[in-house]
Amino acid sequence: xxxxxxxxxxxxxxxxxxxxxxxxxxxxxxxxxxxxxxxxxxxxxxxxxxxxxxxxxxxxxxxxxxxxxxxxxxxxxxxxxxxxxxxxxxxxxxxxxxxxxxxxxxxxxxxx
Amino acid sequence: xxxxxxxxxxxxxxxxxxxxxxxxxxxxxxxxxxxxxxxxxxxxxxxxxxxxxxxxxxxxxxxxxxxxxxxxxxxxxxxxxxxxxxxxxxxxxxxxxxxxxxxxxxxxxxxxx
Numbered sequence: 290x291x292x293x294x295x296x297x298x299x300x301x302x303x304x305x306x307x308x309x310x311x312x313x314x315x316x317x318x319x320x321x322x323x324x325x326x327x328x329x330x331x332x333x334x335x336x337x338x339x340x341x342x343x344x345x346x347x348x349x350x351x352x353x354x355x356x357x358x359x360x361x362x363x364x365x366x367x368x369x370x371x372x373x374x375x376x377x378x379x380x381x382x383x384x385x386x387x388x389x390x391x392x393x394x395x396x397x398x399x400x401x
Numbered sequence: 402x403x404x405x406x407x408x409x410x411x412x413x414x415x416x417x418x419x420x421x422x423x424x425x426x427x428x429x430x431x432x433x434x435x436x437x438x439x440x441x442x443x444x445x446x447x448x449x450x451x452x453x454x455x456x457x458x459x460x461x462x463x464x465x466x467x468x469x470x471x472x473x474x475x476x477x478x479x480x481x482x483x484x485x486x487x488x489x490x491x492x493x494x495x496x497x498x499x500x501x502x503x504x505x506x507x508x509x510x511x512x513x514x
Contacts, residue, residue, distance in 0.1 A: 323501060332492060332505025378443050387500040391443025
């Protein structure tokens with residue numbers, strides 16, 4: 290079945306550092322890929338998405354590129370802020386399905 | 402309010418009791434989803450409604466779990482004869498046309514003692 294693997298957290302960075310959170314996936318077809326973010330005390334919210342190979346999703350300074358050859362969708366940001374501290378979830382869904390498969394989440398802690 | 406709300410936020414119950422968890426989606430959102438999230442894991446799909454119709458309940462773990470959305474708005478997830486393994490965060494989400502733009506509620510933390 291489909292699965293998503295994320296790097297273990299927590300990821301701890303200083304403000305303005307470069308961020309990478311790794312995500313790889315297993316799927317039978319050509320899924321759409323997503324990153325969701327969960328701020329403390331809140332529900333998950335969609336951060337960005339990519340629906341086909343080589344697409345780049347971007348939002349709020351975060352980017353992720355759909356890499357079919359490496360089955361990856363790594364999340365990056367050039368300069369993190371304290372307000373980016375949250376848990377980040379990588380997810381996928383197969384075409385035609387409305388049920389996402391989520392990774393286990395990666396906690397990001399940014400220190401001033 | 403503008404977002405998805407869930408109640409109660411925390412529920413402690415004794416094994417064998419029934420519990421009802423409520424979700425109030427964003428006004429006008431036709432789709433509503435229930436998820437269960439164990440500590441340190443991502444959300445796991447339970448069931449999905451389109452308006453009042455339960456379109457998919459394949460993620461419900463067993464027949465002790467049921468859900469309804471009788472008027473196409475508020476939904477209730479009911480767990481009968483709770484067991485300790487039911488302890489988890491239960492999250493609700495709603496969406497409009499684009500299913501992936503789901504807005505999640507803050508969740509109900511259920512603890513079965």
